[in-house]
Amino acid sequence: MxxxxxxxxxxxxxxxxxxxxxxxxxxxxxxxxxxxxxxxxxxxxKVGESHVELSSHYLGKILGLEENLEARHLKKNGLRFLCGDSQGPIAARPEIGPAEFPLVPSYQIDxxxxxxxxxxxxxxxxxxxxxxxxxxxxxxxxxxxxxxxxxxxxxxxxxxxxxxxxxxxxxxxxxxxxESPVAASAAWFRVRDGVRIGQLVPESERQWHARDIDDTRWLSTVHLMGVGYWVWIIPLASGYTSVGVVANADTHAFRGFNTPQRMRAWLARHEPRLAERLADVPFEDFGVRHDYSYxxxxxxxxxxxxxxxxxxxxxxxxxxxxxxxxxxxxxxxxxxxxxxxxxxLDPAAAAELEGILLLLAADSSRTLSGNSRIFGDADVLGTKVWWDFFNYWGFSCRFFFSELWREPLDELRRFRAMAQRWYDLNTHAQRVLEAWARLREPGQAPRKKFVAMPAPRTVLADLHGSLLEDRDAEAAYARMEADHAVGVALVTELLVQALLDLGPTRAAALGEAVGLGRDWTLPISPERLAAEGLGRRERLSRLPPVARDLQRAVGRARSDTALAELLRLAEGAREAAVMAPS
Amino acid sequence: MSMSRDEIMEKVVEILSDSFELDPATIKPESTLYEELDLDSIDAVDIFVQLRDLTGRRPDPEKAKQIRTVDELVTFVEEELAAAERGDPEPETPLPAT
The missing domain is CATH 3.50.50.60 (FAD/NAD(P)-binding domain)
Incomplete structure (x- = not known):
């Protein structure tokens, strides 16, 4: 044949x-x-039921399956993260997720x-x-x-x-x-009935239930977050619910959850509210993957x-x-x-496409590794999700929604160079986030009970909505360029927030961890330094819009030490480190 | 669910102080939101998103726009709770999601 x-x-x-x-x-x-x-x-x-914007666009528009998706699968209410103390009530856990059903479609696929x-x-x-x-x-x-x-x-x-x-x-x-920098394992199962996060919260928690204004919270991919792990809860159109545990090797041994019996014990210990709900429910199709990343x-x-x-x-x-x-x-x-x-077929075009794909894979490997501490820290996680969504919508989704892989060679070269700039920026961002969570005093009270993601009328919500607008290659490039500049301001603000939060005793360690003064090229402007001393409204009016929106959405850190002084301490770390050997 | 006016006031003060770096002692019923408490229009969106946790319904943006003081905000929540109790339909054009 x-x-x-x-x-x-x-x-x-x-x-x-x-x-x-x-x-x-x-x-x-x-x-x-x-x-x-x-x-x-x-x-x-098979697992892999949760589809986000890019793959939903692929199935719906590129493969023309929109009607099938709408009729045979569930439209998804975004990604939702419940952080904080897993031993307490679910309603007390800080929540990060959509406040309104997202306009850009995504699906839970059976x-x-x-x-x-x-x-x-x-x-x-x-x-x-x-x-x-x-x-x-x-x-x-x-x-x-x-x-x-x-x-x-x-x-x-x-x-x-x-x-x-x-x-x-x-x-x-x-x-x-x-080799992949991700070192983690997963185990999952299905349950026949609909396990909804709302069932884990008593009716008496009126405010928690009232927040879910259209009774659509259950349509999210729900993530229960803890140090070094997360648990997914995904509803399926067939009535089943997919549940899985993903845990990093540095904090959780695979043999602790790699059989149904051990899984029940693991859940009872780490996610007792979910374990209670599943107590008499049979696990079907139990599956595992040890060290899954490559x-x-x-x-x-x-x-x-x-x-x-x-x-x-x-x-x-x-x-x-x-x-x-x-x-x-x-x-x-x-x-x-x-x-x-x-x-x-121009081999050079194939090489560019290959280059873009591997660059995006490397970019995601930065985003998805080194997160054990962040998973257990609602404030840093909220900030991380803000940046990660910005990065995802700003480059990957824009590239795909505008179908730029169909472009001729010279355009592909231009977009690969743009991908590299976003990659470099993400590298800075992930270093800050990882070091921030690692250096932070654990067990701090979370700043926000609910972080709307994306919060209405913010730079991030605007970026998300803009994916629905048609753009040719030229317009897409211009928007990526503009968004990259916004991204620079955003990552700079991540550094500012980490500095203010860690304060004078840990500023030097942060500076060292992120290579401040060595390979950190994002400027903290004099205006940004001066803004910190002002009253709220005055301060917000002087911040770049993306920094303002980040602060509104996830809260802000404060320090008794001036930002300029913290920055000096952080940059000083480099000189000290260089001088130390002599 | 019925809440007394005092309970609503308490919640409103909590939302305002938690969200906008305000000293709870400075938040009085007669305080004006945009002048004395120094809030802006995007803060207002944030307030109404958070108030949904109390009322369980989307606010009418026209009514929301009229509100000038903390006391009016409390009255608004009271009316929204009553509307929720009666099962009144929600406004056709909710506050924008994006």
């Missing part, structure tokens, strides 16, 4: 790439080689249901969906068709897409695995192959970015396949 494209693996990544090929490169003759046969179970199939529907759609559209076919080996050839050896014989194809999930056929064969050296090649979904790399489930990377890898690969079949 001979095809233009052989997709090895018919899970979400493989089925999506086949559908995208059908829509965007209709002349391509495509086969999907999938080991399992239908029917596949609803709900108890994976079994979606993959069943996608299989049927692919078949209807003329994709050769070959079920019961186990791929044994992929032999890449420099010239002519690649060779895929399967349980049912050989398949030849001009392009091979490895969508084999964690089997990672090509990555293993080519030795492309790289990176890669390459995912896309002009030599006519690509790795997509978990066959490429997997970082971390926080913020549900796995499906975003699936969406990007698929879209980048399909663009290259289209170019190639029309006879004009």
């Amino acid at each position: 001979r095809f233009d494209v052989a997709v090895c693996g018919g899970g979400l990544a493989g089925l999506c790439v086949a559908r995208q090929l059908h829509r965007e490169v209709p002349e391509a003759k495509v086969a999907v080689l999938e080991r399992s046969r239908r029917p596949i179970p609803e709900a108890c199939h 994976r079994g249901r979606l993959e069943s529907d996608l299989r049927a759609l692919c078949e209807q559209e003329g994709v050769a969906l070959l079920e019961g076919v186990d791929v044994h080996d992929i032999e890449l050839r420099g010239h002519g068709d690649h060779l895929v050896r399967t349980s049912e014989g050989e398949v030849r194809a001009r392009w091979v897409i490895d969508a084999s999930g964690r089997r990672r056929l090509l990555q293993k064969k080519l030795g492309l695995r790289r 990176m890669t050296a390459q995912v896309l090649s002009a030599e006519r192959w690509a790795c997509v979904g978990e066959a490429a790399f997997f970082l971390d489930p926080l913020y549900s970015l796995g499906n975003d990377f699936l969406s990007m890898a698929n879209s980048f690969a399909v663009r290259c396949i289209g170019d190639d079949l029309r006879g004009d």
Whole structure:
């Protein structure tokens, strides 16, 4: 058998790439080689149910599945974090999440249901969906068709897409695995009935329930946060609820929660309110992944192959970015396949797309690692989520929503350089956040009971809403440029807040940790220094709007020591460190 | 749920002092929000988002705009609570989410 494209693996990544090929490169003759046969179970199939803006845009708009998503899955009320003391009542825990249902759509996907529907759609559209076919080996050839050896014989194809999930056929064969900075494990299960966070809070907590004005809190991906861990609660359209524990190796041993029985004990200890709710509820489809995170050296090649979904790399489930990377890898690969079949694939364009994808992966690996202390600190977490969403909407989502991967080579080069600038900025931000949480006195009373994310009428809410506006490459670039400047002001404000909060005794340690004066290039202006001494309204009016909005949303730190003095102490650390050896 | 006027006042003072760096002692019923307490229009959005925790309903932005003093804010909450009790429909155009 001979095809233009052989997709090895018919899970979400493989089925999506086949559908995208059908829509965007209709002349391509495509086969999907999938080991399992239908029917596949609803709900108890695979994890990765929470989709955020980018992958929701991919499924809804790029793959044209909007009606299916609306009818067969749940529209999501964003990401919601409950922080603070897990031993006390849920209602007392600081809450970070949407105050109103987000305008930019995202979904909770029932994976079994979606993959069943996608299989049927692919078949209807003329994709050769070959079920019961186990791929044994992929032999890449420099010239002519690649060779895929399967349980049912050989398949030849001009392009091979490895969508084999964690089997990672090509990555293993080519030795492309790289270590990830994330060191964590996960375990999960489904329960048949709807476990809603509101059920964990007594009716008498009127204010907590009243905040949920439309009774839609349960449609969020709820994260119960604690030092070194978080627990997800995700509702599914089939009525099931997905629950999972993600815990970092530096704080929680995997064997503490890697069986159903141990999981119950772990929950009873760390999240007792949830454990009580689940006391008599059977865990179905219990699954685990030890040390789940891995990176890669390459995912896309002009030599006519690509790795997509978990066959490429997997970082971390926080913020549900796995499906975003699936969406990007698929879209980048399909663009290259289209170019190639029309006879004009430029290897340099493939290299740029590959570069952008790996840069975004590296960016996310910064965002998603070193967070153990932050998970247990509501104030720093609120600040982090503010920045992380800004970074995510400002570059990744803008790039994807504007479909910039379709641009010609010189434009791709420009956007890769822009991605690098956002990456550099995020590196600063994550260093500040990590050091801040590490140096902070633990057990401080949280500043806010509820942090609206994004808060209404703020720079962040405006950025989020702007994703719904159409933008061509030029306008998208201009907006990224402008937002990057806002991001500089925001990251500078993160540093200011960390300095004020840590005060004179820890300013030097913060300065050292973030490389202040060494590789920190963001200026704290004299105006910003002077603003700190003013009354509230006067101060707010002089701050950059993004700093003002951050303070309004997550609160502000105060110090008896002047900001200028704290900055001097923080910068002095470098000189002291340099002089110490002599 | 019924709350006495004093209880509402207590809650309003808590919201204002927690959110806007105000000394609770300076917040009097006759205090004007925008002059004496030095709040601005974005602060007002924040107040009304937080008041929903008390009333469980979205405020009417037209009514909200009329409010000038702490006392008027307390009266507003009282009326919203009564409206919630009666099951009055919420306003057609709520305060903007974004």
